[in-house]
Amino acid sequence: KVKSPLEIYRYLPQTNCGECGYDTCMSFAAQIIERTVKPTDCPPLVKEAEKNPKVKKKLEELIEITSPEVKEVIIGKGDKAVKIGGEDVLHRHELTFFNPTALFYDVWDTLDDKEIDERCSKVVEYRKFYVGEFLTLDGIAVRCTSNDPKRFREVVKRVAGYGKPMILVSLNPECMRAALEEVAEERPLIYAATEDNWREFLELALEFKVPVVVRSKDLNKLKSLAVTFKEAGVEDIVLDPVTEPVGEGLKGTFERVIQLRRTAILGEDKDVAYPIMITPIAAWALEADEVSKAYWETVIASIFIVKYGDVMILHCLEPYAIMPIVTLRYNIYTDPRTPVQVEPGLREINNPSPDDPVFITTNFALTYYTVESDLTSGNIKGWLLVLDTEGLGVEVSVAGGQFTAAKVKDLIKETKIEEKVNHRYLIIPGLAARLQGAIEDETGWKVLVGPMDSGRIKGWLEQHWPP
Numbered sequence: 001k002v003k004s005p006l007e008i009y010r011y012l013p014q015t016n017c018g019e020c021g022y023d024t025c026m027s028f029a030a031q032i033i034e035r036t037v038k039p040t041d042c043p044p045l046v047k048e049a050e051k052n053p054k055v056k057k058k059l060e061e062l063i064e065i066t067s068p069e070v071k072e073v074i075i076g077k078g079d080k081a082v083k084i085g086g087e088d089v090l091h092r093h094e095l096t097f098f099n100p101t102a103l104f105y106d107v108w109d110t111l112d113d114k115e116i117d118e119r120c121s122k123v124v125e126y127r128k129f130y131v132g133e134f135l136t137l138d139g140i141a142v143r144c145t146s147n148d149p150k151r152f153r154e155v156v157k158r159v160a161g162y163g164k165p166m167i168l169v170s171l172n173p174e175c176m177r178a179a180l181e182e183v184a185e186e187r188p189l190i191y192a193a194t195e196d197n198w199r200e201f202l203e204l205a206l207e208f209k210v211p212v213v214v215r216s217k218d219l220n221k222l223k224s225l226a227v228t229f230k231e232a233g234v235e236d237i238v239l240d241p242v243t244e245p246v247g248e249g250l251k252g253t254f255e256r257v258i259q260l261r262r263t264a265i266l267g268e269d270k271d272v273a274y275p276i277m278i279t280p281i282a283a284w285a286l287e288a289d290e291v292s293k294a295y296w297e298t299v300i301a302s303i304f305i306v307k308y309g310d311v312m313i314l315h316c317l318e319p320y321a322i323m324p325i326v327t328l329r330y331n332i333y334t335d336p337r338t339p340v341q342v343e344p345g346l347r348e349i350n351n352p353s354p355d356d357p358v359f360i361t362t363n364f365a366l367t368y369y370t371v372e373s374d375l376t377s378g379n380i381k382g383w384l385l386v387l388d389t390e391g392l393g394v395e396v397s398v399a400g401g402q403f404t405a406a407k408v409k410d411l412i413k414e415t416k417i418e419e420k421v422n423h424r425y426l427i428i429p430g431l432a433a434r435l436q437g438a439i440e441d442e443t444g445w446k447v448l449v450g451p452m453d454s455g456r457i458k459g460w461l462e463q464h465w466p467p
C-alpha cells in the first residue's frame with residue numbers, strides 16, 4: 001500500500017490547476033495520505049476518467065492503493081454519522097489510528113417510554129471536558145427484548161428522534177424488518193446475522209441498504225458469513241467474534257480479535273478486513289452485583305479500545321464507568337505524529353490586576369489545561385504566559401531545548417506583558433528550575449521557582465507572594 005505523496009502524485013494530472021482547493025497536485029497527494037481528501041476530489045481526474053478508459057483504470061488503481069486496509073463503515077447519516085474501521089496499521093505509532101472506537105449505549109423495548117427517554121437523554125447529553133475538547137458518546141443500541149415487531153418498531157422510532165446513530169439489536173428477522181421499515185433511512189447498523197438467521201438478514205441488508213454485523217465465535221464461520229454477504233453485494237460488514245466477559249472466555253475473545261486484525265492487515269486477507277464489534281455489555285450476564293458488572297464492562301471496553309475494537313455496545317451510564325473509557329479512547333486515538341497543543345501567548349486568569357503574579361507554562365495541551373484549571377478553580381488571579389514548546393511538556397522541552405531563556409525573552413516581548421504588570425517577577429514551573437539563572441540573565445526579570453505540581457500553586461503563593 002502507498003504511503004508516500006510522490007507515488008500518489010504519479011496518478012494525478014500534474015497540472016496544479018487548484019480546482020481541488022490545493023495549490024499543487026503534490027499537496028493534494030499529501031492530503032490523500034492524511035485522509036482529508038479522496039482521489040475523486042480531483043475534478044479533472046474524474047472528468048477525464050469518464051471519457052477515457054485508460055484514465056478510468058488509473059483512477060480505480062489509485063482508489064485501490066489509497067483505500068485503508070480495513071474497510072471503513074459508516075453508521076448513521078449526515079453530520080452525526082460515525083465512521084468505524086478504516087485502519088491501516090496494527091500499532092498506532094506506525095502511522096496513526098483514524099476512527100476512534102464508536103461507543104453505543106443500550107436501551108431495550110421492554111422499558112417504558114419514560115425510562116427510554118431518560119437513557120437516551122443521558123447518551124445525548126454526556127460531555128466530559130478533556131485537554132481542550134468535549135468527549136462524547138456516539139450512539140444508541142436499541143435491543144429488542146419484547147420479541148414483538150410492533151413494540152420494537154415503536155421504540156426504534158422513538159429513539160431515532162434523538163438524532164444519534166443507532167444499532168438495532170435483534171436476532172429475529174421479523175422484528176428487524178419492522179424496525180427497518182421505520183428507520184432504514186437513518187442507516188442503522190443491524191445486529192446480527194448468525195448461522196441460523198443469515199439468509200433473512202442478508203435479504204434485509206440488501207433490501208434496506210444498511211450495514212450489517214455478522215456474528216460467530218468460530219472464525220472460519222465468521223469469515224464464510226462475511227464472504228457470503230460480500231459476494232451477494234453487501235459492502236458494509238462488521239465482524240462480531242463474540243465477546244465473552246471473563247476467564248478463559250475473555251482470553252479467547254482477545255485471541256480471536258487479535259487474529260482477525262492481524263490476518264486482515266499482515267495477511268492482507270480482504271475477507272476479514274472489516275471493523276470489529278465488541279460487546280462489553282456481556283459483563284451484565286455475570287452473577288455479580290451491579291458495581292462489579294460495571295467494573296468488568298469497563299475492563300473489557302478498555303482492553304478492546306487498545307486492541308482493535310471499532311464499535312462497542314455498552315450498558316452502564318454511570319459517570320465512573322464512562323469516564324475511563326472515553327479518556328482511554330481519546331488517548332489511544334490521538335495522532336501520535338502531532339502532539340496536542342494550544343496557541344502560545346498570554347492568558348488572563350480571573351481578571352488579574354497589574355500587581356498579580358506572572359506564571360509561565362508550555363503549550364502542550366495536557367500541561368496547559370492542568371495549569372489553567374488549577375489556577376482558575378483555585379480562584380488565583382494571575383497572568384499565564386504560554387510558551388511554544390512544539391507541544392511538549394515542561395521536563396521534556398527543557399531537556400530538548402524547546403523551553404529556553406531566549407524563547408522566554410521573546411514571549412515577554414511579543415505579549416507586551418511588561419506593559420500590563422507593574423512588577424518584574426516570573427514564576428516558572430518547578431520542573432524548569434534549572435533555567436532560573438539563564439532566564440534572569442536573558443530577561444532581566446527576577447525568576448521564582450514554583451512548585452513541581454500546579455495543584456500546589458495556591459499553597460505556594462500563600463508563602464511566596466507578594467515576594
Ligand code: SF4
Pocket residue numbers: 012013014015016017018019020021022023024025026028041042043044045
Ligand atoms: Fe492537481 Fe487535481 Fe488538484 Fe488540479 S484538482 S491541482 S489536477 S490534484
